[in-house]
Amino acid sequence: MNERVDEFEFFLEKPWSDGFPVVTPTEERISRMLAQTERDYEEVIGLIPPAMEIATVRTVAVHALMAGCRPEYLPVVLGATELMLREEFNVNGVQGTLHGVAPMMIVNGPYAAEIGVHGGNGCLGPGFRANATIGRAIRLILMNLGAGIPGISSMTIFGMPSRYTYCLTENMEDHPWDSLAVSKGYRPDENVITMAMVESPRFCFDDVSDEPDRLLLGIADTMAAMGSWNMHARSDMVVAMGPQHAGICAGAGLRHRDVHRPVRDRRPKGG
Amino acid sequence: MCSVYDTVAFEKKGIPSTTIITTAFKKAAEFQFRSKGMVGHPYVQLPHPVSNLQPTEMRELTLHFVDEVASHLKV
Numbered sequence: 001m002n003e004r005v006d007e008f009e010f011f012l013e014k015p016w017s018d019g020f021p022v023v024t025p026t027e028e029r030i031s032r033m034l035a036q037t038e039r040d041y042e043e044v045i046g047l048i049p050p051a052m053e054i055a056t057v058r059t060v061a062v063h064a065l066m067a068g069c070r071p072e073y074l075p076v077v078l079g080a081t082e083l084m085l086r087e088e089f090n091v092n093g094v095q096g097t098l099h100g101v102a103p104m105m106i107v108n109g110p111y112a113a114e115i116g117v118h119g120g121n122g123c124l125g126p127g128f129r130a131n132a133t134i135g136r137a138i139r140l141i142l143m144n145l146g147a148g149i150p151g152i153s154s155m156t157i158f159g160m161p162s163r164y165t166y167c168l169t170e171n172m173e174d175h176p177w178d179s180l181a182v183s184k185g186y187r188p189d190e191n192v193i194t195m196a197m198v199e200s201p202r203f204c205f206d207d208v209s210d211e212p213d214r215l216l217l218g219i220a221d222t223m224a225a226m227g228s229w230n231m232h233a234r235s236d237m238v239v240a241m242g243p244q245h246a247g248i249c250a251g252a253g254l255r256h257r258d259v260h261r262p263v264r265d266r267r268p269k270g271g
Numbered sequence: 272m273c274s275v276y277d278t279v280a281f282e283k284k285g286i287p288s289t290t291i292i293t294t295a296f297k298k299a300a301e302f303q304f305r306s307k308g309m310v311g312h313p314y315v316q317l318p319h320p321v322s323n324l325q326p327t328e329m330r331e332l333t334l335h336f337v338d339e340v341a342s343h344l345k346v
Contacts, residue, residue, distance in 0.1 A: 050302065052306065097295065098295055106300055147302070147306070151298065153298070153302040153303065153306075155298065155299050183309060230324070
């Protein structure tokens, strides 16, 4: 970069950012990022639709750096990139859709705590570097390698704030049950990323219920609200409970699956 | 959008193929054809949306476009 080029404007004008300034990917910074992986830097992670540009360990590291990730976040970004390319996620459709669906990542295991992924107050942001930058790295990969650019290859009508970043962990301090990963059969000491292509969060505000049945009815109703994609077609959904709501359920003797089943099975309005 | 890739795959095998989209996805389809080096490859645009159509309406719409589809598949 010479003195006449503003490094931040350079990347913003390309456009190689999500609208926010990116960390300039110098070779020195990239090397520090790559030092966090033992994988071959030229290893192919996959092709990012719809442009189908190649994501390698190195290019993923570059985008993690641009997003503002610390080097120790790189394993999570690599894992998330591999995960989102699974066929069942239909990333090509997610990239091109009129909708604003985005990849949501829930990171479980000791490594999440080690690198500071936040699951407590405000975990959906803003304010937490690991949450913000890991999710952002995925978005930059989708934009720069996948060319998921609104109005060009992405037909999203509004986009969505969750398309900037969508990464968190669970609040294990106040969690009355096992983590999501453990509930799926993983060991507590395993580091697991769960991903779902979902809409932006839709709050179920309930500061009144003190028993599960009414609370869960409200949550189920929120999930089946008119205008939600779930009313149009079956869709993946994530229900995230805060400590208060989880405590109401656990206090009534409900286990994780006792909450999951009734929420899943309740009929939407109109039968 | 996935159907563009199917079209590309068929064409690479020498099998004539076209893509059917709705008008809302015109730019996305053209981008994908361009990214695969198939600028100008013919495709069919149905009016958007189609997800609200009853089966009989969908059939009627399909019949309206069948000649266009067939014309794209001529070897």
